[in-house]
Amino acid sequence: MSAAETRSGSTEEKSDKWLDAYRDPVASLYTFTQCITLADIQADGDWKLIIADLGTGMFNMKLKVYKGTNLMSENTIIDLPTGVVTFYMDLNEPRTPAIAVASGPYIYIYKNLRPYFKFTLPQIEVNAVEEDLWNQMKESSLNVYVLREMLEGMRADGTPLTVRSLRFLQLQDGADMVAFAEMYKNTPLKKQTVITCLGTMKKSMAEEDAISCLIIGTESKCIYVLDPEAFTVLATMPLPIVPVFLSVTGMFDVEYRIVASCRNGCIYTLKRGTTDTEKSFIELNSQPVGLERIGKTIYVGCMDETLQCFTSKGKKLWTVQVPASITTIEVLDYKTKGFKAVLVALSNCEVHLYKEKYLVDIIKTDSVVTGMRFGRFGREEGALIMTTRGGGLIIKILKRNVVFEERDLTGGPPAAQNVKLNIPKKTKLFVDQTMRERENAVAMHRTFQRDLYLLRLRAAREYAKALDKSMNPISSDPTEPLKLAAQVQGIGPVFKMTVNLQNTSLSQASVNLLITFDFDDKLYNFKKTYIPVPMLVPGLNYAFETFIECLSDKGVSDNVKVYVLKEGKNIPIITGVISMPVSETLVVV
Amino acid sequence: MGLFDGLARWLGIKKKEANVLVVGLDNSGKTTIINHFKSEEYKNHDIVPTIGFQVEKFKTKSLSFTAFDMSGQGRYRDLWQAYYRECHGVIFVIDSSDKLRIVVAKDELDALLKHPEVQRKRIPILFFANKMDLRDAVSSVKCSQLMELENIRDKAWHICASNAITGDGLDEGIQWLTDQLKDVLVKK
Ligand SMILES: Nc1nc2c(ncn2[C@@H]2O[C@H](COP(=O)(O)OP(=O)(O)O)[C@@H](O)[C@H]2O)c(=O)[nH]1
Ligand SMILES: [Mg+2]
Numbered sequence: 001m002s003a004a005e006t007r008s009g010s011t012e013e014k015s016d017k018w019l020d021a022y023r024d025p026v027a028s029l030y031t032f033t034q035c036i037t038l039a040d041i042q043a044d045g046d047w048k049l050i051i052a053d054l055g056t057g058m059f060n061m062k063l064k065v066y067k068g069t070n071l072m073s074e075n076t077i078i079d080l081p082t083g084v085v086t087f088y089m090d091l092n093e094p095r096t097p098a099i100a101v102a103s104g105p106y107i108y109i110y111k112n113l114r115p116y117f118k119f120t121l122p123q124i125e126v127n128a129v130e131e132d133l134w135n136q137m138k139e140s141s142l143n144v145y146v147l148r149e150m151l152e153g154m155r156a157d158g159t160p161l162t163v164r165s166l167r168f169l170q171l172q173d174g175a176d177m178v179a180f181a182e183m184y185k186n187t188p189l190k191k192q193t194v195i196t197c198l199g200t201m202k203k204s205m206a207e208e209d210a211i212s213c214l215i216i217g218t219e220s221k222c223i224y225v226l227d228p229e230a231f232t233v234l235a236t237m238p239l240p241i242v243p244v245f246l247s248v249t250g251m252f253d254v255e256y257r258i259v260a261s262c263r264n265g266c267i268y269t270l271k272r273g274t275t276d277t278e279k280s281f282i283e284l285n286s287q288p289v290g291l292e293r294i295g296k297t298i299y300v301g302c303m304d305e306t307l308q309c310f311t312s313k314g315k316k317l318w319t320v321q322v323p324a325s326i327t328t329i330e331v332l333d334y335k336t337k338g339f340k341a342v343l344v345a346l347s348n349c350e351v352h353l354y355k356e357k358y359l360v361d362i363i364k365t366d367s368v369v370t371g372m373r374f375g376r377f378g379r380e381e382g383a384l385i386m387t388t389r390g391g392g393l394i395i396k397i398l399k400r401n402v403v404f405e406e407r408d409l410t411g412g413p414p415a416a417q418n419v420k421l422n423i424p425k426k427t428k429l430f431v432d433q434t435m436r437e438r439e440n441a442v443a444m445h446r447t448f449q450r451d452l453y454l455l456r457l458r459a460a461r462e463y464a465k466a467l468d469k470s471m472n473p474i475s476s477d478p479t480e481p482l483k484l485a486a487q488v489q490g491i492g493p494v495f496k497m498t499v500n501l502q503n504t505s506l507s508q509a510s511v512n513l514l515i516t517f518d519f520d521d522k523l524y525n526f527k528k529t530y531i532p533v534p535m536l537v538p539g540l541n542y543a544f545e546t547f548i549e550c551l552s553d554k555g556v557s558d559n560v561k562v563y564v565l566k567e568g569k570n571i572p573i574i575t576g577v578i579s580m581p582v583s584e585t586l587v588v589v
Numbered sequence: 590m591g592l593f594d595g596l597a598r599w600l601g602i603k604k605k606e607a608n609v610l611v612v613g614l615d616n617s618g619k620t621t622i623i624n625h626f627k628s629e630e631y632k633n634h635d636i637v638p639t640i641g642f643q644v645e646k647f648k649t650k651s652l653s654f655t656a657f658d659m660s661g662q663g664r665y666r667d668l669w670q671a672y673y674r675e676c677h678g679v680i681f682v683i684d685s686s687d688k689l690r691i692v693v694a695k696d697e698l699d700a701l702l703k704h705p706e707v708q709r710k711r712i713p714i715l716f717f718a719n720k721m722d723l724r725d726a727v728s729s730v731k732c733s734q735l736m737e738l739e740n741i742r743d744k745a746w747h748i749c750a751s752n753a754i755t756g757d758g759l760d761e762g763i764q765w766l767t768d769q770l771k772d773v774l775v776k777k
Pocket of ligand 2: 621
């Protein structure tokens with residue numbers, strides 16, 4: 001047990017769950033999860049890896065197709081890709097799916113690894129003022145600086161501008177501005193949106209190779225459903241904000257559900273026939289970095305280092321804290337074993353596997369994983385493709401007989417909690433007692449109630465008596481508000497008693513008071529048994545002292561009472577009871 | 590072994606019989622290899638993926654083989670071990686062009702070697718680094734390195750690059766296996 005543990009702990013590579021099929025730390029692949037997919041694009045049972053490589057972000061953007069570990073095809077992409085999917089667009093045999101690459105306002109379709117079609121998203125209406133400005137520019141009635149100022153103003157007002165205007169505003173140099181305006185002023189002003197996310201949805205059949213529609217999320221806060229055969233827009237669904245991640249299930253002609261997480265940190269659900277998308281359905285407390293769905297549960301990785309899980313109705317099921325920030329998430333769906341879990345790539349070079357909220361596996365990598373895809377690759381069912389921040393490519397294969405302990409690797413109740421305690425059998429006494437209690441429950445309850453009432457009555461009586469005799473150290477007489485505190489000092493046989501008196505009223509002085517004591521005169525001898533009290537000014541503390549001598553050397557002690565009396569009244573105003581300490585016997589030397 | 594069998598063998602009338610287990614991942618070329626050794630009339634011209642397993646018989650000059658052609662598909666690989674007890678030798682076929690899955694083949698080989706029925710036996714293992722004709726194929730040396738064959742110490746083993754379609758390399762491998770099996774069967 002411990003040996004196995006140390007082995008798996010020390011060598012990060014030797015996992016008992018994954019085989020290391022391939023690792024190229026310098027594959028120079030710069031991509032992310034949405035741009036990686038796996039498909040049998042040649043219908044030969046050998047699934048290919050399809051990656052839209054972002055290159056440097058300006059140059060070298062390519063659509064790469066890998067057969068096993070070999071690059072089999074490369075196609076240049078003109079603009080930054082934002083998503084790659086494969087889908088069946090016809091019923092032709094052999095059943096080869098097409099590849100769709102989203103880039104700018106276009107969808108590029110590839111069939112048999114060759115460019116096949118380019119679809120352009122519908123144009124958006126250009127702002128009238130902006131159009132007018134450029135028209136004036138065309139007629140040369142406008143100065144570039146004026147144009148700049150006007151456009152600047154529009155941008156400040158939050159008017160969405162065309163790409164041309166935005167590019168123009170970036171120019172600093174006057175000559176550049178003139179050149180730019182000269183170059184473009186004669187071409188009509190167009191406004192195009194940019195695709196932010198891409199998905200697929202079966203059209204009317206559920207089969208694995210049924211024809212699918214493309215689902216496109218755009219910067220213009222819309223989701224489009226595209227017909228795969230005619231390339232027409234089947235449906236346009238407006239959203240309150242720009243969608244960034246999509247999760248699509250169902251069939252367009254039957255029933256479907258599109259879950260979109262958006263830039264405002266909210267998740268919206270679109271169903272067949274929904275019109276009101278405004279009603280936010282899940283509001284996250286942090287921006288999402290990945291959205292996945294397993295069955296009816298929605299998993300969201302958030303920027304606050306949490307993985308959150310929701311029902312399809314938007315009810316939060318749980319949140320787990322992960323040890324580092326999440327870079328991307330992906331579903332692990334191992335069909336042969338019916339095992340589904342969520343892979344969470346973290347910025348600490350680890351990929352955590354969560355089965356529901358339980359961490360069941362950790363994969364360590366040598367660089368931060370930024371893109372992941374799990375699925376069939378080559379002829380292998382459980383392949384995990386990972387691309388790293390440094391441009392590396394890692395491929396792992398799930399072992400055939402893998403078992404994931406469906407319990408948390410960390411935390412959770414300790415094993416000892418499940419060990420049964422050796423509880424002794426019930427004794428006869430216990431059983432008898434239980435029987436008796438069961439049979440006489442009413443009588444017992446009554447007895448208890450009666451005793452309780454008696455106790456309360458007694459307490460009340462004592463309290464009344466104490467009030468009556470003023471046997472408490474705070475006066476209950478409203479005309480003489482006094483507080484008494486007495487203490488005894490010394491070790492004997494002579495003690496000093498200090499009686500502190502305080503007039504607790506706000507304004508009224510106390511007069512004609514005196515202090516006297518009640519004690520056993522066989523035991524104690526008081527130096528003063530009667531202390532006249534001067535007028536007590538409100539709020540001040542007065543101390544009166546007397547010495548007490550203990551007459552016994554038997555080590556006994558008794559209570560002593562302090563009374564504060566008012567002249568002409570036979571009931572003390574207050575009484576203090578002091579229990580005297582035992583006197584030390586005189587040491588005769 | 591019956592008296593008559595022994596007599597017949599002594600007289601050289603009957604060939605020795607050997608059971609060999611043919612294993613390897615799906616699509617590595619196992620069925621194609623066995624097909625190569627079958628006589629013309631039994632040859633299969635249309636090879637489809639094997640389901641479960643198939644039993645085939647073929648003869649070489651000095652041995653008659655009963656080959657258990659096992660399916661290499663993941664869900665059937667657990668069947669292999671059921672035949673470890675009966676087999677005298679193993680043919681392990683590797684698709685040398687499927688670099689991605691060499692680790693999977695190695696994992697299955699490790700499991701085979703660790704199996705108690707295999708461990709307690711002295712069986713020869715013949716590896717075919719098949720599909721050597723393909724452009725992506727790795728050499729048999731590289732293949733044996735990736736499979737870490739040098740770590741097999743208590744079994745006789747041999748690796749041949751092969752092309753099951755043309756038959757290149759197959760006879761060399763079977764010759765080695767025949768020599769090994771004759772040893773084993775004689776000592777029995
Ligand atoms: N190019 C080439 N193809 C081969 C070779 N051996 C087998 N194949 C092909 O590989 C595929 C799978 O072969 P098969 O014998 O069914 O593999 P099995 O699953 O291991 O039984 C078939 O299409 C064969 O034609 C070979 O040496 N070279
Ligand atoms: Mg076969």
